[in-house]
Amino acid sequence: MKRVAIRTEGEGDVQDLTPAVAEAVRASGVHEGVCVVSAVGSTCAVTTLEYEPGLVEDLGAALERVAPKNARYAHHERWGDYNGHSHIRAALLGPSVVLAIDGGRPVLGTWQQVVFVEFDTRPREREVAIQVVGGPAGPQRSKRNA
Amino acid sequence: MKRVAIRTEGEGDVQDLTPAVAEAVRASGVHEGVCVVSAVGSTCAVTTLEYEPGLVEDLGAALERVAPKNARYAHHERWGDYNGHSHIRAALLGPSVVLAIDGGRPVLGTWQQVVFVEFDTRPREREVAIQVVGGPAGPQRSKRNA
Amino acid sequence: MKRVAIRTEGEGDVQDLTPAVAEAVRASGVHEGVCVVSAVGSTCAVTTLEYEPGLVEDLGAALERVAPKNARYAHHERWGDYNGHSHIRAALLGPSVVLAIDGGRPVLGTWQQVVFVEFDTRPREREVAIQVVGGPAGPQRSKRNA
Numbered sequence: 001m002k003r004v005a006i007r008t009e010g011e012g013d014v015q016d017l018t019p020a021v022a023e024a025v026r027a028s029g030v031h032e033g034v035c036v037v038s039a040v041g042s043t044c045a046v047t048t049l050e051y052e053p054g055l056v057e058d059l060g061a062a063l064e065r066v067a068p069k070n071a072r073y074a075h076h077e078r079w080g081d082y083n084g085h086s087h088i089r090a091a092l093l094g095p096s097v098v099l100a101i102d103g104g105r106p107v108l109g110t111w112q113q114v115v116f117v118e119f120d121t122r123p124r125e126r127e128v129a130i131q132v133v134g135g136p137a138g139p140q141r142s143k144r145n146a
Numbered sequence: 147m148k149r150v151a152i153r154t155e156g157e158g159d160v161q162d163l164t165p166a167v168a169e170a171v172r173a174s175g176v177h178e179g180v181c182v183v184s185a186v187g188s189t190c191a192v193t194t195l196e197y198e199p200g201l202v203e204d205l206g207a208a209l210e211r212v213a214p215k216n217a218r219y220a221h222h223e224r225w226g227d228y229n230g231h232s233h234i235r236a237a238l239l240g241p242s243v244v245l246a247i248d249g250g251r252p253v254l255g256t257w258q259q260v261v262f263v264e265f266d267t268r269p270r271e272r273e274v275a276i277q278v279v280g281g282p283a284g285p286q287r288s289k290r291n292a
Numbered sequence: 293m294k295r296v297a298i299r300t301e302g303e304g305d306v307q308d309l310t311p312a313v314a315e316a317v318r319a320s321g322v323h324e325g326v327c328v329v330s331a332v333g334s335t336c337a338v339t340t341l342e343y344e345p346g347l348v349e350d351l352g353a354a355l356e357r358v359a360p361k362n363a364r365y366a367h368h369e370r371w372g373d374y375n376g377h378s379h380i381r382a383a384l385l386g387p388s389v390v391l392a393i394d395g396g397r398p399v400l401g402t403w404q405q406v407v408f409v410e411f412d413t414r415p416r417e418r419e420v421a422i423q424v425v426g427g428p429a430g431p432q433r434s435k436r437n438a
Contacts, residue, residue, distance in 0.1 A: 001324060001394040032147060034182050034244075034279050036326050036390045041401035042342040049237045050188040054220035055230065062213045062234045067354045074346035084347065088354045091341045091385075093237075095404070098182045098244050098326075098390050100277035102147040107275040109187035112241070129399040131392035133279050133326050133425050178293060180328050180390075180425050195383045196334040200366035201376065208359045208380045239383075244328045244390050246423035248293040253421040255333035258387070279425050 002027070004128040008044075008118035011086065014056045017046070017114045017128060021099070021106055024130040031104045033134015038096035040127045043086040043120040045093035051113040059117070063089045086119035093117060101134055148173070150274040154190075154264035157232065160202045163192070163260045163274060167245070167252055170276040177250045179280010184242035186273045189232040189266040191239035197259040205263070209235045232265035239263060247280055294319070294422040300336075300410035303378065306348045309338070309406045309420060313391070313398055316422040323396045325426015330388035332419045335378040335412040337385035343405040351409070355381045378411035385409060393426055 002024040006015055017037060025035055039046045049055055066089070073084025097114055099106040108114070116128060148170040152161055163183060171181055185192045195201055212235070219230025243260055245252040254260070262274060294316040298307055309329060317327055331338045341347055358381070365376025389406055391398040400406070408420060 001392055001399070003394075032277070034180065034277050034326065036392050038390070038392050038399060040399060040404070042340060042404040047237045048188060048241045050233055052221070052224065054222075054224040055233050055237075057220040058213075058230050058234050059237060061217070062238065065212055066357055067350075071353070074349040075344070076346075078344065078346040084350050087342055087347050088350050091339045091347075091351060092354065094240055094386055094389065095340045096390050097240065098184070098242050100147055100182050100184050100275040102149075102275065102277070107147070107184060107186060107277075112186070112188040129392040129394065131324070131326055131394070131399075131426075134277075178423070180326065180423050193383045194334060194387045196379055198367070198370065200368075200370040201379050201383075203366040204359075204376050204380050205383060207363070208384065211358055240386055243386065244330070244388050246293055246328050246330050246421040248295075248421065248423070253293070253330060253332060253423075258332070258334040280423075 002130040006116060006126045008124050008126055010123045011119060011121050012060050013118040015116045016051045017116050021114050021130060025101055025106050025132055028132035030101055030132045030134040031136050033101045033132060035099045035101055035106055035132045036096055037114055038129045039116060040129055043083060043090050044126060045090045045095060045117045046097050047093055047115060048097060048112045049115045050111040051115055083121050086121060089119045148276040152262060152272045154270050154272055156269045157265060157267050158206050159264040161262045162197045163262050167260050167276055171247055171252050171278055174278035176247055176278045176280040177282050179247045179278060181245045181247055181252055181278045182242055183260055184275045185262060186275055189229060189236050190272060191236045191241060191263045192243050193239050193261060194243055194258050195261045196257040197261055229267050232267060235265045296420040298408060298418045300416050300418055302415045303411060303413050304352050305410040307408045308343045309408050313406050313422055317393055317398050317424055320424035322393055322424045322426040323428050325393045325424060327391045327393055327398055327424045328388055329406055330421045331408060332421055335375060335382050336418060337382045337387060337409045338389050339385055339407060340389055340404050341407045342403040343407055375413050378413060381411045
């Protein structure tokens, strides 16, 4: 498994993981398989997005409609850490994306990037787990208990 | 890997992928494993849904609350292609679904179908990637570098 | 594949699956691989969340903004079962989570739990599918048609 360390600037920071994912797939030697890209933590997420500043802003605006920063959160009342919206946005977007691997490369559209989304209110040191499973070619039928 | 070509009628078109997924799993010969079903592109998504016209309409109504078609989008101002809401809805729903395979069949509930959701504003030729990993039976332990 | 049976109390019930997932991974003997945790049914979901009562309440409040219980649903008009919001919330959150497995353990943050979310309006007997694919160590390259 590959662990990618990233440093974020806090809420609203979106980073392109596509090159790291492509490199992890290449390094694995897997030609036909699947690749999971997973955010480690409960206030961040991974999805796919056309990675351009306009959509990064628009994603934040949409999530503000669902989990507004200044709404009432029971999480705040219990724990006083004022990042209830961060947790909820992360749970809604989901922690991981899984891609098919074909011919040794992750299958993505031309304008489709794998992105890490920071929801926590402060800059963080983050870790992304990239795991590849599969084989050299064809439908993957692994041997039991090999 | 299986690539399924589909033609959509544009925004709001939802298509049932379940038969194609079941066939891809059957053709792979995998009895115990996982199957990823992945939308190729940044303005479409895959999820599971009871596939009936009422819920297809209801899904659109819910996403209109989160990413309204006529809201302001920074993506529009930069690129002028007026599909910012399409990108945001796709990122929120997510590009892929992963199913467990048990006994050679994807595990789904009776009323649970795998669906492709088109968010782009115009009809599109789309591709869905279906990749299967696993083996003939039991917990899958593949051999390293076999 | 492991099937975990759970009993829920209906809408808003969130249950921690993390111990069951960790045990399924341990029992599989897989050290490097991926694990899918999948809700069987179209009115329930799986995601990751810091499992504490405040956030469970906050998640419900956020989803009420997107798919309000008392909005109009075309699903109701067709089928009269009054759980249109349950279906839509499930489709938005998504049926499954996929985790990387490293060193025989699922990769999660300290405050990040795998949770089952019940959206149906009545108590249900549910099933969660946990499937593990991978091998003993290193990048997984399974043998074709082994």
